[in-house]
Amino acid sequence: MSSHLGMLIPLAAITIGPIAWTVNTWVRAKHGYPIETKKGQLIGRDGDLTTSRQTELLVAENEKLHGQISRLEERLAVLERIATDPAERVSREIDALR
Structure with a gap:
């Protein structure tokens, strides 16, 4: 069981960041906030x-x-x-x- 837990920790560390960024971007877009790239640059919208x-x-x-x-x-x-x-x-x- 500890070998399975040892595999989950690196896997979680790799996937939690991108998943959190995706959810954050989705929530910001849904509520009309400006969307940013991973580098912090604002992405313009066509409808704005x-x-x-x-x-x-x-x-x-x-x-x-x-x-x-x-x-x-x-x-x-x-x-x-x-x-x-x-x-x-x-x-x-x-x-x-x-």
Whole structure:
């Protein structure tokens, strides 16, 4: 039995490292972390966006949302004016538009 145990120790020492590296890489890839080679160099992904491209997309989305908010604020101001103005004045303005 001790001869079998003597064979398992070197075999385990050789195989545990690559298996651990493979599992680590799989977990990192699954959760979106950057993948590294055995030498520690990052491997790029085809689907990943560069930081500058991500920034450009976020700036464009931010500008779009600011425009939507501005339009909604204008509409809200009109609705507030209609709701708080006396009905007589609103009817005069409607008649003036006709």
